[in-house]
Amino acid sequence: MCKRLISTALVGLVALALLPAGGGAQSSAPIKIGVIEPLSGPVAASGNYVRMGAEIARDWVNARGGVNGRKIELQIEDNKSDPKEAASAAEKLIVRDKVPAIMGAWGSSMTLAAMPKLEEYGVPMVVETSSAASVTKRGNPWVFRISPPSEMEALGLEQYVDKLGVKKVDFLAVNTDWGRGSIQAFGDMLRRKGVQVGAAEFMEQSATDMNAQLTKIKQTGGDTLFLTTAVEQITLVLKQGQEQRLARKIVTTGGSSSPTQLIKQAGAAAEGSYHIVFFMPWFPEAMPDGRLAKAFVDEWTKRGNPFEGLTEGFRGHDGIATIVEAVKLAGRDEPKAIQEALWKVSITGVNGPIKFEKDGPAGKESGQSKPSIFIVQVRDGKVALPDFLKK
Amino acid sequence: MEQLLQHLVNGLVLGGTYALLGIGLTLIFGLMSVVNFAHGEFYTLGAYAAFAALALAGLPFFAALLAAIAAGALLGALCERTLLRPLRGHSIDTIMLVMIGVWIAMQNAELLAWGGVARSIPHPFPTAPLTLGPLNIAPLRLFVVLTAAALIGLAWLLIQKTRLGTAMRATFQDRDTAALMGVPIGKIHTVTFAFGSALAAAAGALLGPVFLAYPSMGDLASLKAFSVVILGGLGNLAGATLGGLLLGVAEELGAGYVSSGYRDAVGFVAIILVLLFRPAGLFARAERIG
Numbered sequence: 001m002c003k004r005l006i007s008t009a010l011v012g013l014v015a016l017a018l019l020p021a022g023g024g025a026q027s028s029a030p031i032k033i034g035v036i037e038p039l040s041g042p043v044a045a046s047g048n049y050v051r052m053g054a055e056i057a058r059d060w061v062n063a064r065g066g067v068n069g070r071k072i073e074l075q076i077e078d079n080k081s082d083p084k085e086a087a088s089a090a091e092k093l094i095v096r097d098k099v100p101a102i103m104g105a106w107g108s109s110m111t112l113a114a115m116p117k118l119e120e121y122g123v124p125m126v127v128e129t130s131s132a133a134s135v136t137k138r139g140n141p142w143v144f145r146i147s148p149p150s151e152m153e154a155l156g157l158e159q160y161v162d163k164l165g166v167k168k169v170d171f172l173a174v175n176t177d178w179g180r181g182s183i184q185a186f187g188d189m190l191r192r193k194g195v196q197v198g199a200a201e202f203m204e205q206s207a208t209d210m211n212a213q214l215t216k217i218k219q220t221g222g223d224t225l226f227l228t229t230a231v232e233q234i235t236l237v238l239k240q241g242q243e244q245r246l247a248r249k250i251v252t253t254g255g256s257s258s259p260t261q262l263i264k265q266a267g268a269a270a271e272g273s274y275h276i277v278f279f280m281p282w283f284p285e286a287m288p289d290g291r292l293a294k295a296f297v298d299e300w301t302k303r304g305n306p307f308e309g310l311t312e313g314f315r316g317h318d319g320i321a322t323i324v325e326a327v328k329l330a331g332r333d334e335p336k337a338i339q340e341a342l343w344k345v346s347i348t349g350v351n352g353p354i355k356f357e358k359d360g361p362a363g364k365e366s367g368q369s370k371p372s373i374f375i376v377q378v379r380d381g382k383v384a385l386p387d388f389l390k391k
Numbered sequence: 392m393e394q395l396l397q398h399l400v401n402g403l404v405l406g407g408t409y410a411l412l413g414i415g416l417t418l419i420f421g422l423m424s425v426v427n428f429a430h431g432e433f434y435t436l437g438a439y440a441a442f443a444a445l446a447l448a449g450l451p452f453f454a455a456l457l458a459a460i461a462a463g464a465l466l467g468a469l470c471e472r473t474l475l476r477p478l479r480g481h482s483i484d485t486i487m488l489v490m491i492g493v494w495i496a497m498q499n500a501e502l503l504a505w506g507g508v509a510r511s512i513p514h515p516f517p518t519a520p521l522t523l524g525p526l527n528i529a530p531l532r533l534f535v536v537l538t539a540a541a542l543i544g545l546a547w548l549l550i551q552k553t554r555l556g557t558a559m560r561a562t563f564q565d566r567d568t569a570a571l572m573g574v575p576i577g578k579i580h581t582v583t584f585a586f587g588s589a590l591a592a593a594a595g596a597l598l599g600p601v602f603l604a605y606p607s608m609g610d611l612a613s614l615k616a617f618s619v620v621i622l623g624g625l626g627n628l629a630g631a632t633l634g635g636l637l638l639g640v641a642e643e644l645g646a647g648y649v650s651s652g653y654r655d656a657v658g659f660v661a662i663i664l665v666l667l668f669r670p671a672g673l674f675a676r677a678e679r680i681g
Binding site for chain 1: 394397398401402405502506507508509511518519520522527528529532601602603605606607608610611642643644645646647650651652654655
């Protein structure tokens with residue numbers, strides 16, 4: 001009897017001694033955050049810049065002592081600019097790495113391909129770049145988007161249409177959910193403003209020769225070309241447009257145009273073009289939170305990251321900052337708790353305020369934030385505010 | 392009408408580069424029965440070699456072109472000696488699998504060496520187009536298509552007019568008899584593979600400055616090269632040249648007059664039609680060469 005008591009007490013003691021150690025080990029383990037980006041393939045530049053921005057956010061959070069006393073760790077997967085790979089990357093992150101939240105997956109087609117996995121396993125994803133309306137309209141309650149859908153972008157541009165002097169417009173877009181959605185959204189807005197719409201042409205994501213499309217567009221006699229694709233193809237279109245003497249105002253949409261890279265790679269062909277961007281690293285003080293924007297630009301430069309990547313890189317920072325805030329509000333790193341906490345997030349990122357509103361079919365809404373939208377112009381080989389924005 | 396002319400010019404310029412890609416592939420298949428899945432990677436290699444020579448080593452443009460061609464030939468020869476020679480006589484499928492391995496290895500090596508971000512290759516030509524009435528063509532593209540034509544001509548001369556070419560054609564017609572007649576089959580194979588790879592590298596070095604250089608650029612090039620070869624008939628040099636021009640023009644007209652979203656589909660529909668009605672290729676002679 002006595003012996004039994006002693007042994008029970010001993011077991012209890014041992015258990016007690018182990019408990020805090022075990023608990024302690026668990027609570028000090030880093031919190032994993034999954035990241036899915038195109039790190040190779042046709043749109044690799046953009047994906048790598050988003051990754052660099054995400055790493056800055058991670059290091060800043062960890063330097064401040066982490067979240068809930070724990071460090072954060074990024075599990076980064078390459079979707080190879082391919083929707084199929086995006087879906088398997090999401091599955092790998094959730095099943096093998098057991099991440100409680102994901103940021104990704106850059107392109108709309110890639111994001112849409114990864115989304116069913118979120119619903120299947122119940123893990124939230126912060127969408128940092130995708131523009132297609134369908135991302136938040138599909139009734140997937142695990143999706144929280146901080147980038148503007150094309151409709152929002154078009155509304156943001158509406159006030160400048162007259163000042164840009166757009167009378168007749170043509171479209172050239174990448175043949176993906178993003179490109180097709182963008183032509184729809186901007187076409188609707190421009191028609192409402194009484195602008196004539198000419199040709200709507202597409203190019204495959206991996207296409208390099210756009211002369212056929214440009215030859216066709218040249219015949220419509222329009223004055224403005226709306227161009228929706230990533231910086232690599234924009235570079236090619238600008239260069240080939242110059243080869244064809246296509247005299248048009250160019251307006252790029254989607255915020256992935258990296259005007260600084262265009263100036264570097266397309267040279268004179270980029271002169272005069274307008275670009276919708278969601279971050280203006282050339283004038284960080286003009287951003288909603290000037291101090292944060294300035295600090296981000298400084299840190300980016302200090303790391304030796306290319307300046308032209310900043311218009312993409314901020315997305316990585318804002319996406320990770322959003323997830324970290326949700327983990328903090330949730331108090332633990334469980335997918336369901338983070339999903340619920342995402343609705344309460346209210347922070348200011350490099351782009352501006354981030355706060356989610358419901359979007360999509362009732363009962364299964366996705367979260368959609370209302371990001372800030374800016375327009376800049378390439379003038380004399382530099383990025384500048386268009387004349388009509390100058391005070 | 393102006394639009395049609397411009398489309399035709401665009402298509403021929405593009406087709407010329409497809410032809411250059413196609414003849415390297417068709418030579419290697421015709422002479423060695425090797426389905427070279429790594430062909431596109433030699434194209435990428437050429438583009439990056441040109442980039443390295445121009446932007447990093449500071450060589451002049453034409454020297455960089457030659458350096459890229461040399462790099463393609465060298466790696467092609469190395470590839471043949473180390474991987475293909477020990478496998479000679481094995482089934483075509485085994486060799487195909489090895490070439491798929493080479494493709495994956497080379498593409499990942501390029502990704503490792505250069506990163507995923509596209510590079511712009513500098514060139515000395517003016518960017519303003521040459522204008523002839525309603526037609527526009529960039530000087531660089533004109534140079535590319537002329538050089539491609541010259542290379543194709545050179546390849547034809549080499550095969551038709553030289554002793555080496557005669558030996559290559561003899562090997563192509565009947566390997567065993569050629570060997571019995573004293574043709575050094577091993578050497579012929581190395582030279583053929585190096586030559587085919589050098590042509591792909593030349594295409595990469597020529598088109599790199601027109602477009603951009605990035606590690607997966609070879610995938611599209613491979614796809615086009617295979618299309619051209621199937622159109623023209625496997626192992627048929629003139630067929631590959633005409634097939635390239637045809638594919639370029641078909642894609643251009645398809646994109647211009649049908650739908651630009653289906654640009655690549657137009658090329659493949661053409662291939663399906665050819666396979667249905669002339670399975671040996673558009674320009675194949677009646678007899679089969681095996």
